[in-house]
Amino acid sequence: MIFHRERLSPAILLFREFHAGCYIRSRNHPDPGPGTVVPERDTPIIVHFVPNSLMQTIIGQDIAVAASLLRKDALVAIPTETVYGLAGNALHEAAVVAIYEAKNRPRFNPLILHVADIADIETYAFVDAVSRQLAQAFMPGPFTLLLRKKEIVPELVTAGSDKVAIRIPAHEVSRELLRRVGFPLAAPSANPFGYVSPTTATHVLQGLNGKIPYILDGGPCQVGVESSIAEVSGDKVILHRAGGISAEMITAVTGLPVVTGIHTATPSTPGQLKSHYATRIPLYKGDVPALMKQFPDKRMAVISFTRSYPVAIGSHLFILSPAGNISEAAQKLFATMRRIDEMDVDLILAEDFPDTGIGKAINDRLNRAQAIHK
Numbered sequence: 215m216i217f218h219r220e221r222l223s224p225a226i227l228l229f230r231e232f233h234a235g236c237y238i239r240s241r242n243h244p245d246p247g248p249g250t251v252v253p254e255r256d257t258p259i260i261v262h263f264v265p266n267s268l269m270q271t272i273i274g275q276d277i278a279v280a281a282s283l284l285r286k287d288a289l290v291a292i293p294t295e296t297v298y299g300l301a302g303n304a305l306h307e308a309a310v311v312a313i314y315e316a317k318n319r320p321r322f323n324p325l326i327l328h329v330a331d332i333a334d335i336e337t338y339a340f341v342d343a344v345s346r347q348l349a350q351a352f353m354p355g356p357f358t359l360l361l362r363k364k365e366i367v368p369e370l371v372t373a374g375s376d377k378v379a380i381r382i383p384a385h386e387v388s389r390e391l392l393r394r395v396g397f398p399l400a401a402p403s404a405n406p407f408g409y410v411s412p413t414t415a416t417h418v419l420q421g422l423n424g425k426i427p428y429i430l431d432g433g434p435c436q437v438g439v440e441s442s443i444a445e446v447s448g449d450k451v452i453l454h455r456a457g458g459i460s461a462e463m464i465t466a467v468t469g470l471p472v473v474t475g476i477h478t479a480t481p482s483t484p485g486q487l488k489s490h491y492a493t494r495i496p497l498y499k500g501d502v503p504a505l506m507k508q509f510p511d512k513r514m515a516v517i518s519f520t521r522s523y524p525v526a527i528g529s530h531l532f533i534l535s536p537a538g539n540i541s542e543a544a545q546k547l548f549a550t551m552r553r554i555d556e557m558d559v560d561l562i563l564a565e566d567f568p569d570t571g572i573g574k575a576i577n578d579r580l581n582r583a584q585a586i587h588k
């Protein structure tokens with residue numbers, strides 16, 4: 215960490231930990247606590263934590279460290295089974311504001327509230343009978359419920375809406391963290407706004423290095439695409455975002471038809487924003503041989519499900535699941551997009567994936583990553 219030191223006349227030492235809250239300790243305090251700077255004897259100094267942009271970001275596996283930072287309204291990236299989340303205390307405005315700022319995310323785009331157990335949901339939202347059925351079937355898991363919020367949820371979390379999105383991650387590290395802190399965590403995906411979501415701790419570091427103090431490493435995410443977002447509305451269920459839980463699975467549990475949310479300019483669920491999850495290198499999706507003909511002289515990276523395509527020298531082929539396992543393809547999708555983005559190619563071509571189950575989520579993310587939406 216980088217500190218400025220200045221001599222001060224009063225023999226009082228101020229230790230200001232910018233992101234981890236603020237504490238003042240006298241030089242004679244018996245235990246300055248871990249992470250504080252102990253000055254030389256008789257050298258009164260003031261220690262300023264230098265701005266956000268110079269904060270040191272640490273990757274670790276210590277749930278106690280993560281909990282202690284979150285209690286001080288600092289941000290911690292947390293592992294979930296879908297993608298890594300950028301978490302802060304959902305009930306404290308300072309932490310929620312810091313999330314929007316670290317991600318550079320517009321304030322009209324609300325955040326998902328993460329809780330440890332089904333019983334916790336009723337503390338923050340009104341739960342109707344069908345939503346309760348869905349919660350029991352799919353939580354914990356890659357499933358988010360949109361519900362009417364209770365007073366306790368700050369409007370900053372819901373971007374002014376009277377509905378709150380709630381999810382229980384199926385990752386033991388994050389559930390244990392949630393139980394320890396005892397407050398809900400607001401957590402969008404831990405990537406700068408608009409970019410591909412992170413599925414490893416290293417991905418988080420690449421996007422948020424210097425902006426957050428800690429990344430809790432829980433290994434690579436097993437599902438690999440963000441949760442399905444569903445809302446019970448009268449005698450149907452609206453699926454706002456495709457994910458690990460499909461429309462068919464929702465109908466099987468509720469007996470209700472599922473309609474899909476539509477893309478709009480001012481989305482009710484900004485995961486619906488058309489240009490999103492986008493790579494820096496332009497991406498085109500569709501019939502790969504036809505696209506190859508359209509761009510004859512370009513170096514390209516091709517993303518396919520199982521098929522092999524002949525590619526020219528300087529181009530690359532990424533087959534996400536040679537065995538044809540669509541879950542494996544979903545799990546590898548974002549890591550592959552990020553890897554390609556660091557390669558020396560002119561464009562990315564992606565196949566249309568089978569449009570069933572989690573394949574719908576793959577198609578949705580690739581569609582929105584397309585260059586034509588930029």
Ligand code: TXA
Binds near residue numbers: 323324379483
């Ligand atoms: O799998 C996931 O859901 C991951 C992990 C970290 O839990 N989170 C995630 O968060 O994908 P984020 O913020 O990247 O996407 C959440 C989506 C956004 O499109 C947001 O607009 C929508 O959920 N959302 C959140 N609260 C909402 C609300 N009150 N009303 C409508 N949409 C909401």
Ligand code: MG
Binds near residue numbers: 402403411
């Ligand atoms: Mg996101």
